[in-house]
Structures are given as C-alpha cells and as structure tokens.
Amino acid sequence: MPVEREYIKGRGAQLNVSNKFDTHSNELRSDFLNYCAIEGDEVTNSKTVLIDTFPKTIVNKVVSPDVGMGYSLNPYQGCEHGCIYCYARNSHEYWGFSAGLDFEQKILVKRNSVELLEKKLQSSRWKAVPIILSGNTDCYQPTEKKLEITRQLLKTFLKFKHPVGIITKNSLVLRDLDILKELAKDNLVQVHLSITSLNEETRRLLEPRTATVKKRLETLSQLASNNIPVSVMMAPIIPGINSHEILPLVKSIADNGALGVGYTMVRLNGAIGGIFSDWIQKAMPDRADKVLHQIAECHGGNLNDSVFERRMKGSGNIAEQVSQQFKIARKKYLSGREMPKLNCELHEEYKDGQMKLF
Known part of the structure; x- marks a missing residue:
C-alpha cells in the first residue's frame, strides 16, 4: 500500500518539481517512499547548502513596467x-535547480557583491x-546573519x-540600524517591510522560516521610531487565506508607524502553480x-496572468473587492502619510568615496 509522504515542517514547498530546462525528470515512486518509511530514512536531505558564486555584474535593470523599481x-x-x-x-531553474525545495535549500551566495x-x-x-535590495530574493534571509553581505552593501x-x-x-534588518540612521539623515534609504498576515498560524504555513508576525510589527515600530521611512507590502493577497485581513492589518501597521501600504494579488506563474497546488492540498x-478556484477567478480562469498592468492586481469581482478594501483602508488609517522621495543628488560628489572639494 502506498505511503503518503509526511508534511515537511519548516519548509514551504513539499517537493522538487522538474526543471523545465532539463531533458530528463525524476519522480518519487511509492515503492521508494515505502522503503524509506520501513528503514526510517529521510526521503530528501532537508539541510540548507550554500554555494559560492562570482557573477560579473550585480546591479540589474528591471524592465517590467509594473514592478515599481528601476534597478x-x-x-x-x-x-x-x-x-x-x-x-x-522560477529564477532558480536558470541555475539548473528546481523551483521547489531546491529554491529553499540550495542558496547561491554572490561573494563579490x-x-x-x-x-x-x-x-x-x-x-x-x-x-532596491531584494528585488528577487530577501537580502536578510537567515544566512545573512553570519555572512553580513547586505550590511557591507x-x-x-x-x-x-x-x-x-x-x-x-526579516527582523534582522534592525541589526543594521546604525547604518540605516546615517543613510536616513540624507534621505538615502527606504524600507519596505513585508507583512502578509496578522495570524501567526497562517504566517507559519505560508512563510515557514520568516520572522514572526509579532517580531515584524516590532521591527516596523522600531524603524519608524528611528525616523527610517518604512512602508508595508501586504503581498500577496491570497483569496480565502488572508484576503479578509486587509483592514485590520492596515490599522495595525498604521498604529506602528507605517507611511504607506502596497499589495499584489497572488499569481502562480511557471512552476509555482504545481508547487502551490501540491502544498495547499497538504497544508x-x-x-x-476553494482557494485555487478563487485565485483562478482573479486571473481569467487561470492560476496566472502574465499581462503587464493586470497581472499584479488581478481582474474580476474578487480583485475589485480587494482593491476597494485597500482604498478604504488607506483613507481610514493612512491619510496624509507618504514615503519621502529618495535623494539622488549627492552621489555625483562622492563617486570616489569622499566629497569632492573642487
């Protein structure tokens, strides 16, 4: 009789999906799972592996018109x-790895950043x-505590x-408060803190190795009290999971000093559709x-929509309801607040690392 694979605690993805660039694929067969269960062996190695890389460039131009960043x-x-x-x-596939467990376990470190x-x-x-630091992956993920590459940046x-x-x-951003305060004196820094839910159980399932909800709200408060401009991203909104939390979450972040709030609707592009569908059936x-059907309703019947200007906010009744809730929440709790524009005027005088005198 086939053995169901146990839920992997402490990880998001529950499997490694095939890399679309690979000629061959592999699957976990029931006889292998049975053998592991009988022998008491782990099906996969759950440890994180760091892989050193030395890219030729580090600053990336962002060409997507609806992401909100240039570099x-x-x-x-x-x-x-x-x-x-x-x-x-999905970007992990370009390195020859899976977008599933590999993405969480095989971390490429850009040593010459x-x-x-x-x-x-x-x-x-x-x-x-x-x-923008972390346009793709979090610059304050756990390994940063030891490596301190972000701090040096x-x-x-x-x-x-x-x-x-x-x-x-990640609350680890507070470790670098000394540098952030110096940057803020010249309006050279903004922090956008991601808070997806006020419910700790939801956070634990969606984002297993992130800071707790309580810790993130404390981080928000400490940044704001130290005059670091900080806003919150409630991203993504997932119908049936956190879509009911919009108003209470915006009230909470406003009470803790946020200057603004943004959001995106979840879209399960590429390999993520299969990874998320497998995860939610287990978690x-x-x-x-219900959740998968509502996500599809936000994207014209599909789990993903790749059309610029529409893909991030979704379409249809559910997406419109979410949009209206954010309009109400901003007016009610964040009226009169806005993030200051970053200062781009000083750098030219400091291209050699010190101010030019002449």
Missing part, C-alpha cells in the same frame, strides 16, 4: 525563507537612481551617498479547492 540588487539567489507563493522560485557594487557606483556613466551605499531601498520580511486540505 535591483540581490546578494543571494534562492531563499531559505521558503515562502510558498514566491515568484522568484560589494566589489561589483563599488565598481558600478564609481563608473562615470552611472547616474544615481534608487537601487549598505556601508557601500553610505560611503558613496547613493539612494537604496530595502524589501524584507490546508479543507479549503484547497
């Missing part, structure tokens, strides 16, 4: 946070424009007086079909 920088590829919905999972950033900022052709931005934005869902079997 991004990601010191890590793959993310141990394991958020089940993460759009970045700081050197490449310095070279970029000193280029005579480079004109200051905000660069922030020191580099400060040295060259260059504007930087940060997107994260939330009582509502799996």
